[in-house]
Amino acid sequence: MSKTENQFDRVALIAHLVARAPTKLGRTALMKCLFFLKVVKHVPLPYNFGLYTYGPFDSDVLDDLQYAEALGAVEGTLVQYQRGRGYEYQRGPKLEEVEKQSRQFLSCHEQSINWVLSEFGRRSAIDLEMASTLVYIDRVTNGKKSTIADLARKVHEVKPHLALDTIEREARTLKDRGLLQAAA
Amino acid sequence: MKAADAHRTYEIRCPVYGFITLNDWEWQIIAQPAYQRLRRIRQLAWTDYVFPGAMHTRFEHSLGVMHMATMLYDGVVDRSRAILQSELGYNDDGLRRHKALVRLTALFHDVGHSPFSHAAEELFPFRNGKDGDRFQHEEYSAAIVRNHFNDVIRNHPLNTNYDFSAEDIANLLEGDPKAGKALFWRDLISGQLDADRMDYLLRDSLHCGVSYGRYDWQRLAHTVVAVPPTAEGGPRVGVTEGGWHAAEGLIVARYFMFTQVYFHKTRVIYDYHLQEALTNLLPGGLFPGPTGSHLDKYLTWDDWRVLGLLQKGQGGEHGKRLAGRDHFREVIHTSETPSASDRDRLVKWREALGNLLAAEMPADKSWYKAGPADIQILADTPKSEVEPLSKFSSVVRNMEPIRLVRLYSRTEHREEAIARVADI
Numbered sequence: 371m372s373k374t375e376n377q378f379d380r381v382a383l384i385a386h387l388v389a390r391a392p393t394k395l396g397r398t399a400l401m402k403c404l405f406f407l408k409v410v411k412h413v414p415l416p417y418n419f420g421l422y423t424y425g426p427f428d429s430d431v432l433d434d435l436q437y438a439e440a441l442g443a444v445e446g447t448l449v450q451y452q453r454g455r456g457y458e459y460q461r462g463p464k465l466e467e468v469e470k471q472s473r474q475f476l477s478c479h480e481q482s483i484n485w486v487l488s489e490f491g492r493r494s495a496i497d498l499e500m501a502s503t504l505v506y507i508d509r510v511t512n513g514k515k516s517t518i519a520d521l522a523r524k525v526h527e528v529k530p531h532l533a534l535d536t537i538e539r540e541a542r543t544l545k546d547r548g549l550l551q552a553a554a
Numbered sequence: 555m556k557a558a559d560a561h562r563t564y565e566i567r568c569p570v571y572g573f574i575t576l577n578d579w580e581w582q583i584i585a586q587p588a589y590q591r592l593r594r595i596r597q598l599a600w601t602d603y604v605f606p607g608a609m610h611t612r613f614e615h616s617l618g619v620m621h622m623a624t625m626l627y628d629g630v631v632d633r634s635r636a637i638l639q640s641e642l643g644y645n646d647d648g649l650r651r652h653k654a655l656v657r658l659t660a661l662f663h664d665v666g667h668s669p670f671s672h673a674a675e676e677l678f679p680f681r682n683g684k685d686g687d688r689f690q691h692e693e694y695s696a697a698i699v700r701n702h703f704n705d706v707i708r709n710h711p712l713n714t715n716y717d718f719s720a721e722d723i724a725n726l727l728e729g730d731p732k733a734g735k736a737l738f739w740r741d742l743i744s745g746q747l748d749a750d751r752m753d754y755l756l757r758d759s760l761h762c763g764v765s766y767g768r769y770d771w772q773r774l775a776h777t778v779v780a781v782p783p784t785a786e787g788g789p790r791v792g793v794t795e796g797g798w799h800a801a802e803g804l805i806v807a808r809y810f811m812f813t814q815v816y817f818h819k820t821r822v823i824y825d826y827h828l829q830e831a832l833t834n835l836l837p838g839g840l841f842p843g844p845t846g847s848h849l850d851k852y853l854t855w856d857d858w859r860v861l862g863l864l865q866k867g868q869g870g871e872h873g874k875r876l877a878g879r880d881h882f883r884e885v886i887h888t889s890e891t892p893s894a895s896d897r898d899r900l901v902k903w904r905e906a907l908g909n910l911l912a913a914e915m916p917a918d919k920s921w922y923k924a925g926p927a928d929i930q931i932l933a934d935t936p937k938s939e940v941e942p943l944s945k946f947s948s949v950v951r952n953m954e955p956i957r958l959v960r961l962y963s964r965t966e967h968r969e970e971a972i973a974r975v976a977d978i
Binding site for chain 2: 455525
């Protein structure tokens with residue numbers, strides 16, 4: 371498959387996630403779902419997620435999302451949040467046309483897509499930021515064993531605006547679901 | 555070193571900002587051989603084959619990024635001290651310390667570049683040795699800082715005020731969690747409003763002799779802020795409402811520079827020729843990795859070495875094409891934002907061209923992206939709400955991502971190639 375076709379697969383994946391999600395996904399939620407798909411489920415995505423105070427991020431995801439919108443596969447709506455506004459996405463009129471061209475890629479990763487939507491499709495952007503940061507840091511430690519408390523402390527250093535006990539609670543949940551590798 | 559020398563400052567002429575001031579610590583850093591190597595890496599690879607003035611280097615750009623990052627840092631701190639204190643726990647000492655860290659990180663951000671900048675990054679080895687993700691130039695930068703700059707960072711008298719090690723700078727460059735809350739400033743090094751992009755648009759525009767990359771950077775530096783966390787996450791770097799037109803100007807400048815310079819049909823095919831020539835020149839067709847003894851071997855690769863080899867006639871067919879300015883010719887290209895039916899047409903073009911198709915260059919693989927990727931705006935409302943720039947700017951709201959694909963043939967095949975796709 372050529373490089374050019376791969377971009378259509380990425381766009382189709384984004385549109386598919388939006389269409390199948392149990393709630394309308396915002397930009398942060400989509401970013402973090404794609405992070406989990408790449409890092410936890412090893413879906414072959416070319417994104418290079420870097421760590422920021424707002425969690426793993428790659429602007430190429432937003433570029434692909436914008437392309438999905440330009441193709442009519444998704445539609446964005448500006449919505450009011452508590453302290454500002456952001457975009458939420460729903461399926462667009464050309465969804466089937468875009469999905470059809472990447473059917474093989476989507477069906478190949480259907481189980482992973484179901485998994486990410488069921489685990490994270492209903493969670494808030496703030497929660498997803500915290501969960502994805504935990505997973506990122508856990509995997510950056512490259513198998514060096516650490517504790518949940520140590521992992522939570524590291525996340526707290528990056529995100530001091532979050533309470534330490536909230537981070538620890540989230541870490542335990544992720545550990546119970548088998549999403550953490552190094553933290554015991 | 556005498557204490558008086560350690561407190562000297564130095565001014566360097568800059569075609570964009572006039573003067574850039576460095577302290578003695580930074581001056582000693584840029585004097586190191588691994589840093590001087592950046593003088594031998596051109597910022598825009600073979601772009602001078604189209605825009606003859608584009609001969610500037612990563613050295614000049616890196617100094618500019620440090621200067622711009624400093625202005626942005628000061629701007630954020632001036633306007634957002636309360637948010638920095640309440641959300642990230644900063645005090646005055648912490649802010650003073652991290653200003654020095656941001657300056658050094660910006661200074662080092664490109665120290666790991668390969669010859670001819672981004673054009674050859676497809677030749678970085680894979681992290682796991684065979685497939686998956688390739689190393690990124692930031693990882694080379696971090697490894698070079700750790701292995702070649704620790705002494706000069708650690709032992710300069712000015713460091714008694716900060717106690718930095720090379721590790722502190724490498725961590726922020728790589729986005730390692732050990733950087734802690736300093737990761738907030740990573741937005742200024744590698745983010746939507748980063749000093750890197752803000753500098754290269756201005757600098758590349760100037761050297762190429764075009765006006766497309768110009769925007770009101772002074773206004774941006776005077777309106778940049780820390781935006782508080784919202785339901786969409788954060789905190790992050792944004793712009794006050796008063797600066798949204800300047801932010802819009804930055805995004806439009808990115809669009810113009812991408813379409814008119816970075817993805818110019820002739821400029822971009824030279825990236826391909828360089829990559830093919832380097833595949834021929836490099837042992838095993840890949841650069842040495844950023845680990846162990848490979849790193850020192852990597853540092854021996856710069857533009858001069860490659861040009862010397864090309865001058866000797868090495869680099870195969872593509873080396874000769876580079877030396878003789880004999881590039882593949884564009885046959886056809888898609889629209890800037892191809893539709894699903896455009897994609898079908900692209901597939902048919904490929905089939906029709908068959909073995910006349912010499913190269914295919916898709917815009918989405920380009921390092922320079924034109925996409926708007928919204929900037930956060932701190933609104934002038936009683937609650938200081940955070941809004942995306944696209945809410946204010948109809949220009950940004952209606953911009954579409956550039957996913958142009960260019961198809962090329964050899965010069966001698968161009969007419970036949972054009973005939974084959976003419977009726978599709």
